[in-house]
Amino acid sequence: MSNQPITDRNGMTEEQFLExxxxxxxxxxxxTVDMLIFTVMDREQGNYxxxxxxxxxxxxxxxxxxxxLGQWALPGGFVSVDESIEDAARRELFxxxxxxxxxxxxxxxxxxxxxxxxxxxxxxxxxxxxDRTHLHVQAGEDADDAAWFELTYExxxxxxxxxxxxxxxxxxxxxxxxxxxKNETLSGIVRIVETVQGHVxxxxxxxxxxxxxxxxxxxxxxxxxxxxRNKVEYTDIIINLMPETFTLSELQRVYEIILGxxxxxxxxxxxxxxxxxETDEYTKDAGHRPSKLYRYNxxxxxx
Amino acid sequence: MSNQPITDRNGMTEEQFLExxxxxxxxxxxxTVDMLIFTVMDREQGNYxxxxxxxxxxxxxxxxxxxxLGQWALPGGFVSVDESIEDAARRELFxxxxxxxxxxxxxxxxxxxxxxxxxxxxxxxxxxxxDRTHLHVQAGEDADDAAWFELTYExxxxxxxxxxxxxxxxxxxxxxxxxxxKNETLSGIVRIVETVQGHVxxxxxxxxxxxxxxxxxxxxxxxxxxxxRNKVEYTDIIINLMPETFTLSELQRVYEIILGxxxxxxxxxxxxxxxxxETDEYTKDAGHRPSKLYRYNxxxxxx
DNA sequence: TCAATAGTGTCTGTCAGACACTATCGA
DNA sequence: TCGATAGTGTCTGACAGACACTATTGA
Numbered sequence: 001m002s003n004q005p006i007t008d009r010n011g012m013t014e015e016q017f018l019e020x021x022x023x024x025x026x027x028x029x030x031x032t033v034d035m036l037i038f039t040v041m042d043r044e045q046g047n048y049x050x051x052x053x054x055x056x057x058x059x060x061x062x063x064x065x066x067x068x069l070g071q072w073a074l075p076g077g078f079v080s081v082d083e084s085i086e087d088a089a090r091r092e093l094f095x096x097x098x099x100x101x102x103x104x105x106x107x108x109x110x111x112x113x114x115x116x117x118x119x120x121x122x123x124x125x126x127x128x129x130x131d132r133t134h135l136h137v138q139a140g141e142d143a144d145d146a147a148w149f150e151l152t153y154e155x156x157x158x159x160x161x162x163x164x165x166x167x168x169x170x171x172x173x174x175x176x177x178x179x180x181x182k183n184e185t186l187s188g189i190v191r192i193v194e195t196v197q198g199h200v201x202x203x204x205x206x207x208x209x210x211x212x213x214x215x216x217x218x219x220x221x222x223x224x225x226x227x228x229r230n231k232v233e234y235t236d237i238i239i240n241l242m243p244e245t246f247t248l249s250e251l252q253r254v255y256e257i258i259l260g261x262x263x264x265x266x267x268x269x270x271x272x273x274x275x276x277x278e279t280d281e282y283t284k285d286a287g288h289r290p291s292k293l294y295r296y297n298x299x300x301x302x303x
Numbered sequence: 304m305s306n307q308p309i310t311d312r313n314g315m316t317e318e319q320f321l322e323x324x325x326x327x328x329x330x331x332x333x334x335t336v337d338m339l340i341f342t343v344m345d346r347e348q349g350n351y352x353x354x355x356x357x358x359x360x361x362x363x364x365x366x367x368x369x370x371x372l373g374q375w376a377l378p379g380g381f382v383s384v385d386e387s388i389e390d391a392a393r394r395e396l397f398x399x400x401x402x403x404x405x406x407x408x409x410x411x412x413x414x415x416x417x418x419x420x421x422x423x424x425x426x427x428x429x430x431x432x433x434d435r436t437h438l439h440v441q442a443g444e445d446a447d448d449a450a451w452f453e454l455t456y457e458x459x460x461x462x463x464x465x466x467x468x469x470x471x472x473x474x475x476x477x478x479x480x481x482x483x484x485k486n487e488t489l490s491g492i493v494r495i496v497e498t499v500q501g502h503v504x505x506x507x508x509x510x511x512x513x514x515x516x517x518x519x520x521x522x523x524x525x526x527x528x529x530x531x532r533n534k535v536e537y538t539d540i541i542i543n544l545m546p547e548t549f550t551l552s553e554l555q556r557v558y559e560i561i562l563g564x565x566x567x568x569x570x571x572x573x574x575x576x577x578x579x580x581e582t583d584e585y586t587k588d589a590g591h592r593p594s595k596l597y598r599y600n601x602x603x604x605x606x
Numbered sequence: 607t608c609a610a611t612a613g614t615g616t617c618t619g620t621c622a623g624a625c626a627c628t629a630t631c632g633a
Numbered sequence: 634t635c636g637a638t639a640g641t642g643t644c645t646g647a648c649a650g651a652c653a654c655t656a657t658t659g660a
Contacts, residue, residue, distance in 0.1 A: 006372050006373060008367070008368055008369050008372055009367070009368075012369065013369075014369045014370055014372065014420075017368075017369035017370070018369065018370065018420055018421060021421045021422065023333065023421070023422035023423075026381075026383070026384075027384045028331035028332065028333050028334065028384070029331065029334055029382065029384050030326065030331050031331065031332055031334060031414075031425055047609090047610085048659085048660080049609060049610045049611080049658095049659080049660090050609095050610070050611090051610085051611075064311070064312070065311055065312075065320075066311050066315065066316075066317045066320035066321065067317055067320070067321065069309050069311055069317065070309060078329075079332065079414070079425070080329070081329075081330045081331070081332050081423045082416065082423075083416070084414050084415045084416055085412065085414030085415075085425065086414065086415075101500070101503050102503060103502070103503055103504060106411065106412065108409065109388065109409065109412040109427050111334075111382070111387050111388030111389065111427070112387045112388075112389075113385065113386070113387055117317075117321055118321060118324045118326070119324065119326035120326075120384045120385075122334055122382070122388065122425075122427075124412050124414070124425075131502065162602065165601070166601040166602070167601065167602050167603075196601050196603070197404075198601070199406070199434065199542060199543055199545075199599070200404050200405060200406055200543075201406060201539075201543075236504075237504075239502060240502055240503075240504075242502075247612085248612085248613090249611070249612070264649085264650065264651070264652085265611095265612085265613075266613085266614075266615085266616095266649095266650090266651085266652085267648090267649055267650060267651085269613075269614090270648080270649080271648090271649080285658090285659080286610090286611075286658070286659085287609085287610070287611085287658070287659055287660080288609075288610045288611040288612075288657070288658050288659075289610085289611055289612045289613085289656060289657035289658050290611095290612080290657075290658070291611075291612055291613085292612085292613090296502070298468070298469040298470065298499050298501070299465065299469070299470050300470075300499070350636090350637085351632085351633080352631095352632080352633090352636060352637045352638080353636095353637070353638090354637090354638070550639085551639085551640085552638070552639070567622085567623065567624070567625085568638095568639085568640075569622095569623090569624085569625085569640085569641075569642085570621090570622055570623060570624085572640075572641090573621080573622080574621090574622080588631090588632085589631070589632085589637090589638075590631070590632055590633075590636085590637070590638085591630070591631050591632075591636080591637045591638040591639075592629060592630035592631050592637085592638055592639045592640085593630075593631065593638095593639080594638075594639055594640085595639085595640090
């Protein structure tokens, strides 16, 4: 900034200081990225008339090494000193899905002690949304044994208790991950407790049960779903899960799967009207009235 | 999980593996926390009738060491291997404000290369909200030379451009930090660019100018304000900035300072009606009609 | 014909923006 | 009295929930 070299209390210039700086004065934690890669798939439907049901899928990797050997974990890996966290996330994402250009968003950084039995690990979680028609890699093709798991998210219990200086509310959330082909079902229960003590509001997450899911990854899944549900309500994030063209019913079903509740068609169409543009195309051979195909209206920004 | 010891491809049990695990196989980045500590203060008012204006204040620390010697930075420090990130944040917070029990929230983790000239540093930013009446430490009392700076946030320019496969929108945001006593004014301009390319939406932040503010801390400030503005609209987060009792006009002014726009009193009162409870107290000697004091209604939860 | 989905019209209640209005204090 | 803030009443328009209704297809 200044032309005069500024010196510190030891009389060192910035240049001298940086040269003498020793990054290994004390032990550093390891930093990893963990990817929550979501997609939406169709479920097979017996009745020729009925539309296929949608399901939310999460990509998991079977661990071939200790710890949690044989369990399923989120794809991820260590962040090296010469790449940004986001680069590390993109690298992980690409190595799992072969897609380079994709929606990705940082979620939360998990830094409790004892998260990883190997050593002190801080994990930065990212969420990515993939349209299944863009997916080149199918489940199981990867050397690591990667697979898509259908995700079910359910609130088991809600609780509220009045306290002296406020109150405490808690929720039990069940996460079930299922892969039909491999006949694997993983599950976990996360408890979220929110305490209000006078002015101070605190939120804690705790794993009550985790079966088949490595590390504290259930918590990350729960957090991601919460974020996804929120964002879906006030952004166009959902289009990252849709193919190039889609019907409004399809889009509505994706909303419903994510939000975990049914929507009314009339209100839904009104709401998303100016986020999409109609095309001249229609669905065919559906066993019922054909439906117009829409395209995402790209000329929108959220900022 | 199982009673049989599971062995990996090298025939090692988990116990053996963990014993042999070397955390120093490669170089790790350093991890720090950076605290964005906000409070709201009254500005002196000449006219005896007029209410004091509110201002949003941010706590900064004058750097006594290289790099950025003499500039102002967010309070923060390295996360040690035997404390959680949140503990490190609380430790930092306590050492700056002397308050242990306070609202705190993780914001974002900044991990680009070259953020810190010393070495590779990953910084996890936290936001804390303090009610000024709870503050025991006044500006400048701290050995580090800490001071509150009045924050002004302004959108300088908004831009939208149509592109082949989508569009690009950008915003220039000016951050001004001012401390009257020290007669210091720091400033910075952050550019936020959002590109929509087909399905893919990307957001980048870039520092166009930064004067007197160390590292990439302007970006963190901009991000925090954005988050604060959002959260204020859909949570009760704002009460963390309020004293035990307050008038609705005061509360409204705090909302206005954060949102950067005026609100209509009637609509405002309707909106926050069930977040507060009235007391029997009134303001006195105000030069105008006394106003009822309210208290935050603690028996509410957001989850 | 009928089961299923596609798509529209409209009533209703809620709520925010707007603004006029009344109330109360102290110099 | 008047300048300032405190606080209320009510009109209006936007919009979401609810639901009835019409349209279209293929076996």
